[in-house]
Amino acid sequence: MSFYDYSVPTPKDGDFSMKNYEGKVVLVVNTATGCGFTPHYKPIEAMYENYHDQGFEVLDIPCNQFAGQTPGSDEEVHEFCTLKYHTQFPQMKKSDVNGENALPLYGFLKSQKGFEGFGKGPMAMMMGATLKKIDKDYKNNPDIKWNFTKFLVNRQGEVVARFEPTASMDDVEKAVKALL
Numbered sequence: 001m002s003f004y005d006y007s008v009p010t011p012k013d014g015d016f017s018m019k020n021y022e023g024k025v026v027l028v029v030n031t032a033t034g035c036g037f038t039p040h041y042k043p044i045e046a047m048y049e050n051y052h053d054q055g056f057e058v059l060d061i062p063c064n065q066f067a068g069q070t071p072g073s074d075e076e077v078h079e080f081c082t083l084k085y086h087t088q089f090p091q092m093k094k095s096d097v098n099g100e101n102a103l104p105l106y107g108f109l110k111s112q113k114g115f116e117g118f119g120k121g122p123m124a125m126m127m128g129a130t131l132k133k134i135d136k137d138y139k140n141n142p143d144i145k146w147n148f149t150k151f152l153v154n155r156q157g158e159v160v161a162r163f164e165p166t167a168s169m170d171d172v173e174k175a176v177k178a179l180l
Contacts, residue, residue: 001108002157003018003021003026003105003108003153003157003158003159004017004018004019004021004022004157005018006018006103006104006105006108007105008059008061008092008093008095008103008105009092009093009095009103010090010092010093011074011075011078011091011092011093016090016092018105018157021057021059021153021157022157023055023155024055024056024057024155025051025055025056025057025152025153025154025155025176025179025180026056026057026058026059026152026153027044027047027056027057027058027059027150027151027152027153027172027176028059028061028105028109028150028151028152028153029044029058029059029060029061029148029149029150029151030061030062030063030097030106030144030147030148030149031060031061031062031063031070031081031091031147031148032062032063032064032066032069032070032147032148033062033069033070033071033072033077033080033081034069034070034071035066035067035069035070035146035147035148037146037147037148037165038069038147038148040148040165040169041081041084041085041087042085043169043172043173044058044087044089044169045085045086045087045088045089047172047173047176048087048088048089049088051176051177051180052089054180055155055180056176056180057089058089058090059089059090059092060081060087060089060090060091060092061092061093061094061095061097061103062074062077062091062092062093062094062095063094063095063096063097063144063147064094065096065097065098065099065144066146066147069147070094070147074091074093074094077091077094078091097144097149098143098144106144108159109151109159109162110142110143110144111142112151112158112159113142113151113159113161113162114141114142114162115138115139115141115142115143115145115162115164116162116164117139117164118145118164118166119164119166119167121166123166124166127145127146127164127165127166130146131145131146145164145165146164146165147165148165149162149163149164149165150162150163150167150172151163152172152175152176152179154179155179160175160179161175163175
């Protein structure tokens with residue numbers, strides 16, 4: 001199967017097909033409203049505004065699997081994002097990204113780009129220490145580790161990069177621009 005063979009649920013009980021993104025560059029993000037990484041919404045929205053006309057899309061999938069940092073209904077999450085960060089990209093139904101109820105799309109994404117580490121620096125060290133308490137073997141599985149993990153899909157539907165939440169948003173933007 002390819003990226004375009006998947007769909008994700010919308011807040012209104014519909015399905016959104018990845019076929020809508022054929023020929024586009026897509027950033028798939030599992031988001032949260034009450035996380036230390038929630039401010040990532042600001043640069044993600046800026047990228048969406050700057051590059052949408054060039055074929056860039058954002059697939060926002062709220063997830064409450066990491067310390068319950070996405071409380072509230074789909075409507076409340078959407079209201080938070082649009083009021084606080086002025087997001088304009090579509091937001092999907094709050095969904096799981098790991099475990100038996102994970103969206104099949106996430107199984108595909110993780111199979112294409114596994115976990116390669118958090119990088120260097122204080123945030124990377126903090127995330128490593130946090131995850132060791134949750135899963136001692138976290139380094140050796142492809143699971144999503146935390147909110148705001150990003151997958152970058154090129155215009156051919158290939159998953160070309162995975163960015164952990166500790167990655168620089170400047171690096172994410174450079175990778176997006178290189179595909180446009």
